[in-house]
Amino acid sequence: MTALLDAEGRAAPGTALARLQERGFVHEILGELKSGKEATVYLGRSPLGPVAVKIYRDAEVRSFKNDQRYLEGRWVGDARLSRAIQRRSGAGREALKAMWAAQEYLVLWEAWRAGLPVPEPLVGPHVSDITMAGEVVLMRFVGDPDAPAPRLSDALLDADEAADAFAQSVAAMKALWRLGLVHGDFSTYNLLWWQGRVTVIDVPQAMRADQPAAREVLAQDAASLVRTFARLGIEADADEVLRTVTAEH
Ligand SMILES: Nc1ncnc2c1ncn2[C@@H]1O[C@H](COP(=O)(O)OP(=O)(O)OP(=O)(O)O)[C@@H](O)[C@H]1O
Ligand SMILES: [Mg+2]
Structure with a gap:
């Protein structure tokens, strides 16, 4: 916490968090929930x-493989920005963090x-607001x-609840697909x-359903959903999930 806020509870001047505080989007930080x-x-x-x-966090820790998808795709059109990101210069790292946050906002807005x-999402949907928020994603x-919602990977569920949670998860995957989106990291951990x-x-890594890799990523999502739900006692078939998600009705 000390790294984020000073003794008066103010974020360091010039940071995205300070801008959000100044504009009244967030008053104070009460504690750390999770460091992923x-x-x-x-x-x-x-x-x-x-x-x-x-x-x-600093882009150094992100997997380069993931960034590459955006660097080579629709995201970075400008060669200088792209080079700054590749070199991981200060400006490049800032740009990359803001890019991931912006992508997360845009997907959240569309889905919400x-x-x-x-x-x-609590900032946006105007791009100028999303830009102002820099690397910070503010959401409900x-x-x-006192008791943050557990991830399904950590939750203790009885058999009926587990079946219900699985059905809701498959329905959410299908709704995303109908919206033209593939989550890209769909499992009980998220x-x-x-x-x-x-x-x-x-x-933030969600991709458009019309991207060449979308079907493959959707299949991976179905597989990790089924694999991670096994801990909750759900026996399901990934191909079956995939068929349900992509079915017309
Ligand atoms: N809106 C929210 N409400 C409550 N808890 C949240 C919310 N968003 C995130 N969390 C908590 O923070 C954790 C990390 O969030 P998220 O998965 O978005 O980040 P991450 O950096 O990808 O983390 P990881 O590497 O663990 O996947 C979640 O597992 C959850 O416990
Ligand atoms: Mg996560």
Whole structure:
């Protein structure tokens, strides 16, 4: 926490978190929720209630393989920016973190507006606001501040709940596909369980369904969903899941 805020609870001047504080999007950071591979998620207090504050960490730690998909694809059109990112210069690293955050916001907005079970994004949808937020993704917190929603990978579910959670997860995957999106890291590690509802999180790597690799990534998502649900006692077939997700009806 000390690294994020000073004794008065202010973020370092000039940082994206300070901008969000100044503009009243978030009042204070209450604690760290989880430090993952690519970001640290904090619990924050905002005018709208508890918020999850996901701050992308330095791009060094991100897998280069993942970045490459964007660098070579639709994302970086500018050669200088691309080179700065490849070199991992200071500016390049900042750009890359902001790029991942922006991508996460855009996917969250699209999914949220279509009524899918994702956390409500709290900055945007205007691109100028999303740019202002830099590497910080602010979204509705799922759970109680005292008891954050567990991931399905950690949750203790009885057989009926597990079957329900699996059905909701497959339905969410299908709804995303219908929207033209493939999550790209779909497993119980990125599904929260709260009051009998599944929430899909961690969406920055989502890709368009019309990208060449989309079907393959969808198949991988189906396989990891089935594999990770085995711990919850669900025996399912990945091909069957894939058929359900892509079926017209
Ligand atoms: N909106 C939210 N509400 C409650 N908890 C959240 C929310 N978003 C994220 N979390 C918590 O923070 C954790 C990390 O979030 P996320 O998966 O988006 O980041 P990550 O850096 O990819 O983490 P990992 O490497 O563990 O996958 C989640 O597993 C969850 O416990
Ligand atoms: Mg995750």
